[in-house]
Each structure stands twice: as structure tokens, then as C-alpha cells.
Amino acid sequence: MAETLLKVAGLQAWYGESHILHGVDFEIRRGELVTLLGRNGAGKTTTLRSIMGILGKRTGSIAFDGKETIGMQSDHIARLGIAYCPEERGIFSSLNVDENLRLPPVVKPGGLSIEEIYKLFPNLLERRHSQGTKLSGGEQQMLAIGRILRTGATLLLLDEPTEGLAPVIVQRIGEIIRQLKSRGFTILLVEQNFHFAATVADRHYVMEDGRVIDTVASSDVQQSIGKLQTYLGV
């Protein structure tokens, strides 16, 4: 069994006065693709933001590759090899597609080259001189994923990459995520779309009220489908 890459224990987090996470525990082994499932407001995005260090107050433990990161600033955390693709995509309007793609600095060797990224997303190559925010939703999502592949980060945090996209684009993003896993990336995926998540993940953590309340292995999804539907309210 592969070693643990990320171990989150007793994680609590706050937005201002609001207490959002109440002790989140889970772990991801190197090379795994794990999802955080749950209803709106369960704390999935907050968990990703806490791991990335872009939340004001958090306590507990987040160990990446054996190193404790709970007290670190987000730029230090990124340099350890964690990359974040936010739910709102965060494409910069003052930068063109190519500049957006080259913006995150390379923090470690082993990332994809610009050519490889353009090969993975040919649409982006065609539109590389366009303003980043002029792309379609699907293209912006591909740009948001593409730009973190260059950095050499080993753990990718993807927040709802399929949200609001047409089925054919969702399918394409699914293929890309599978390719990334086969290239050795470790991926933590937040998803509302359980049917999408079920096709790509090794394991699912179910979140509710700021805690992880259950774990379902990919091989057990069929037996647990009723339970999962109850959790997710679908």
C-alpha cells in the first residue's frame, strides 16, 4: 500500500465568527484519487481552502508528506507541492490564456510542460492570445486545471470542476482527471455530481455539518448506493 501523502486530523475552521469545520479527519495515499462528497454547506470547499491555507483561522493538523502545515501561509504550502483549482476557477481577466497558464510558478520538477498542457487541451492553444475570461465556461475550467499541472505539485485540489458544464465537457474533464491520475498525480476532488465522482475516484469521503461521517470505497459504491443517496439528498 502506498504511503500517506495527506493526513487531516481534527481540523476545525472558521470564517470570521462562523465555525464551519468541527473536526475533519481523512487521509489520502500517494497516487490516489479521493473525493469529498456532501450537500451544499457540508464544509467541502472550506476543507480545501483550509488545506491550502487561505482561511483565517484553523486548528487541528494537516500533514502533507509528513510535514505539518497548519501554521503555514498559503504561499509556503503551495511550494511544498499542493496546487489548488478553485470552484470559481479564478481566471485572471487582465491576463491572456497563455499568461494565465504560465502564472503559477514551478515549485518542483516533474510538472507538465506547456506543450504537454496544450496537447491535453487543444482548445487553449487555439485561444492562447485571448483574454482569459473571454473563454467559455468549459475552456475556463480546462485553463484552471491546466495551469496547476505545470507547477510540479504532486497533490491537486480540484473544487467542483464539472459545475455548470455541459455533459460532453463533463465527460472530457473526467477523461482528463483519469489521465492525470495515471500520470501519478494525487487528487482530492470536491464534487456535488456523485455520478461523475463515482466514475473516477478510488474512495469517497462523505461530509456533513463540517465533519467526515462516512467512507465508501469505489468497489462498494453499488452496495452503498442507497446510503449515499440519502447522504447527498439525491
Next chain:
Amino acid sequence: MFELLGIPPQALFGQLLLGLINGAFYAMLSLGLAVIFGMLNVINFTHGAQYMMGAFAAWLLLGLLDVPFWAALVIAPIIVGLFGIVLEKLMLKRIYHLDHLYGFLLTFGLALVIEGLFQWKWGSSGAPYPNPIPGGFNLGFMFLPTYRAFVVVAALVICLATWYGIERTKLGAYLRAATENPTLVRAFGINVPRLITLTYGLGVALAALAGVLAAPIQQVSALMGVNLVLVVFAVVVIGGMGSIMGSIVTGFGLGLVEGLTKVFYPPASNTVIFVVMALVLLVKPAGLFGQTK
């Protein structure tokens, strides 16, 4: 000799040159102000005082250490830029999360303190700075002093170099991105607080550089930046808050407009820029080159 609309050419071109030189200073100063506003969201009303400090630094370097103008052109902006960095670290960084008004009050108050201290130490009458390149060219229709021609060219080079640095380099891309979404840029591994400090230092150094260039033209005095900062603020508003190209074009353009007003209707020359500002805000509230947020 021909006349244009009843104006002798010497008067017209003389005022146009003066307008171009004023425009060069407006452009350099508004550029620094725009860079700082874009990144820090603070309207740096200390800019005029920092421009004055640049001129004073050059004057003191010459008087005390015999440092020539050309060396002061490099050393003075570095000294004043470092002063800006200290200011940012000690004070400005504490107010980023607050309303614009606090930034205005802090920087305006600092300008009063700095100008007051200089006035207390060196008085307000001003001191001359020797012209480093005396002489000039007779163009037939007017006399062009060499140093003034140098100032216009130097300002253009400085402005275009700054534009290039921000719009065409990697560091500039970090800066533009951090202006939009500092949290995400930081989560990519870029030390945004350091970027902000350096940006402020750079903006202040630009003001000081303009001050050094102004020293041989104007008297070096504690209050030389007081009125200028108001005009430069108007330039930034007209160009579009935070827009680099807007600052450059508007700076030079308004200098010329002011020069022409001095020729055709002198009483309006001090107010014409503010009239233009009011008109632009009525038609394009985000400024000529600004983007509506």
C-alpha cells in the same frame, strides 16, 4: 513671421513645450500613483512629498557629498524608495483591509508631516539646483533648452519601460494577477505581501525620480509637491484608476491641454484639468482607459 489664430509661434510653441514638460511630470507621477493604487488599493497622497524628497535627496547629495546629477538620478530614487518600503511595512500594511478613506487620511497626514519637517529644517523659499546640461537648440521658431528636451525624452523612456515591465513581463503578470485576486495568487506560491511592498517602493521611487528630474527646472523646496499631487490625482482619475497606459497618455495629454489653455485663455489654465476631470467622469465614470469593476 506667421501667426496662428493671432498667436505668435514663439508663444505657442513655448507654451506647448512647457505643457509637454509639465505633462512629462504628470505622466511619471500619475504612473507611480496608478501602480500603487492598482496593487494596494490606496490613493497615495504622500506622492507629492515623496517627489519633493527625491529633489531634496539629489540636492543634499550634491551639497554634502558632491554627488553629481547623473549619479543622484539613480541613488536618490533608491533612498526614497527604501523610505517608502519602511513606510509600507510600518504603517500602510495595517490599513489595507479598511475603507479607502483610512488610506487617504494616513497618506495625506504623512504628506503634511513630511513636508512640515522639511519646511522646518530648510524653510520654504527653495534652493536652486545647477542645470546638468546647459545650452539648447535654436529651432528657428523657438529656443529648445537641452535639459528640458532631455526631461521629455527621459520621462517617455521611464513611462514606456514601466508599461513594458507591467504589461509584458512575468513579474508584471504577477502584479496584474495579484491586483485582481491576491488570495489565489498567494495560493500559487507567490509571496504577495512582499510583492505589495516592492510595488509601493517602486511607485515611490518613480515619484522620487521625477523629483530629481524636476530639481534643475524648479526650485528645490519643501512645498514643491503640494499642488502637484492634486493635479496628478486628477490625471489618474481621468486616465482610469490603476490604468498604466491611461496615466501615461493622460499625463502628457493634459500637460499639452494646460499649455494650450495658457496660450488661448490664461485665466482657465489652473482649472482646465479639473474641468476635464468633471467632464470625463460624467461621460465615462471609470476614466478614459479604466475598466468598470
